[in-house]
Amino acid sequence: MQRFSSSQEVLDHIVVSVVQMVPGAEDATITVAEQRRTARSAAASSDRARLFDVLQSQTRQGPCLDALFDQETVRVADLATDERWPELSARVAELGARSMVCFQLFVTGTTLGSLDVLATGPAAFDEESERVGLLISSHAAVALAGAQELEGVHSALSNRDVIGQAKGILMERFKITADEAFALLVTASQHTNRKVHTVAAELAMTGALKR
Known part of the structure; x- marks a missing residue:
């Protein structure tokens, strides 16, 4: 997977790649959850995929949430008839989504993420779909971790530059050392x-130091 400068770029690339590479895939979303049984879409290939995450969050049930909290991979032959998520199944007809396969993507502190692949027809996914999806998930998790680390480095360098500017202002204004500033x-x-x-x-931008 190519190198990216931000974690959002990685997420956006993942959902596009999944639709292109996983057999049977028509849409994809990355679901992120920070509290038990609530979720949001961090990236989606279509409005249908994004709205599916909304339905899961509203009903507090669904295959993506199970992939997040309970097991690594969940495959669904037909969402309309699957009895594991009755409230969700009653509403998926609104979206036209019938089958899914979901993979746990990452666990970072209290934040969990899953990669979710959708299709409009029943039984669209098989063992090959799972194999390809798992392969993409493993590479995607590594790429995402690398992008997040790079973002942290950029943030640290930016902070250091701003603090250096502020110290310079104080040193010039009060004729003091860098440590004193x-x-x-x-x-x-x-x-x-x-x-x-x-x-x-604030000091670098306005020249004011609130004490």
């Missing part, structure tokens, strides 16, 4: 209950 930023951060980076960014 940083101490002023820390004191302002504590007194205003804000992060040092936020205080530094």
Whole structure:
């Protein structure tokens, strides 16, 4: 999988690749959950896929949620007749989604993600669909972790640059050392209950140091 500069780019690429590569796939979504049995769509190949996540969140049940919380892979031959999710099954006709296969994609702290593949016909997915989907999921999880790490590095470098600018302003204004300037930023951060980076960014932008 190619290199990406943000985690959202990775997620968007995953759903497009899944539709192209998984046998039987017509739509795909990445479902993210941060609380038990609630979910949202982090990326989707279509409105139908995105709305499916909305229905799952509203009914608090569905194959994607099971993949997230209970097991790694869930395959559904026909959503309209499957008795595991009665409330969801009663509403999927609105979307025209009939069959699905869902894979647990990642677990990060309290946040879980699943890769979900949809089709409009029943029994659209087989063992080959699962095999390809699992392969994509494993590569996607690695790519996503790499993009998140890169975002963290970029954020840290940005924070360091802003703090450096703020220190320079204080050093020039008060004729003090770099350590003394940083101490002023820390004191302002504590007194205003804000992060040092936020205080530094405000100082760099407005020239004001709220203490």
